[in-house]
Amino acid sequence: NAGVTQTPKFRILKIGQSMTLQCTQDMNHNYMYWYRQDPGMGLKLIYYSVGAGITDKGEVPNGYNVSRSTTEDFPLRLELAAPSQTSVYFCASSYVDEQYFGPGTRLTVT
């Protein structure tokens, strides 16, 4: 199993551009999550999904959108990128409680 994979690993965006961060898991987990990690701030939940077709907001959803059309994929969309979205983004999945993380995407918005 590859586990949780994320693409791209790194990305630089200009202010106002849009992009999609990809996340795929091959463990048939129903639960999937998007976090951002900022220095000194800890991990913050952006969005999560309890299954295909079902998504819900986390702590910091503004400026982001998600979709869950399949069990495997949970893309995170950034519209109109802002410098405040410079961060490391992690996708995770779980069957029940134990969460498995991808390697992360380091995003810089300038």
Place this chain on the structure above:
Amino acid sequence: KQEVTQIPAALSVPEGENLVLNCSFTDSAIYNLQWFRQDPGKGLTSLLLIQSSQREQTSGRLNASLDKSSGRSTLYIAASQPGDSATYLCAVGPGAGNNRKLIWGLGTSLAVNP
């Protein structure tokens, strides 16, 4: 509002030492508590998961304990090795309704020196 605190923020020890990392939380009504490891530039790896009904979990040289009444968990690492150098994060599952929305501490950065 649940808050999770990890002390110390950083720790440096010589190889072979036994050590304890601390995690405290303000609301004892938790569903579970998880300990993770994060290596620089990498994702997080789950180390131990303790359900609210459990007192401890063990995996190899790691032992995690949970005392809900005092709002504390400890991660004990026996016979530390340089490969244990990483940031250790604890996360609390706050309740049955939102039990998968974890509340995170800021982590303890551990350096084990040869």
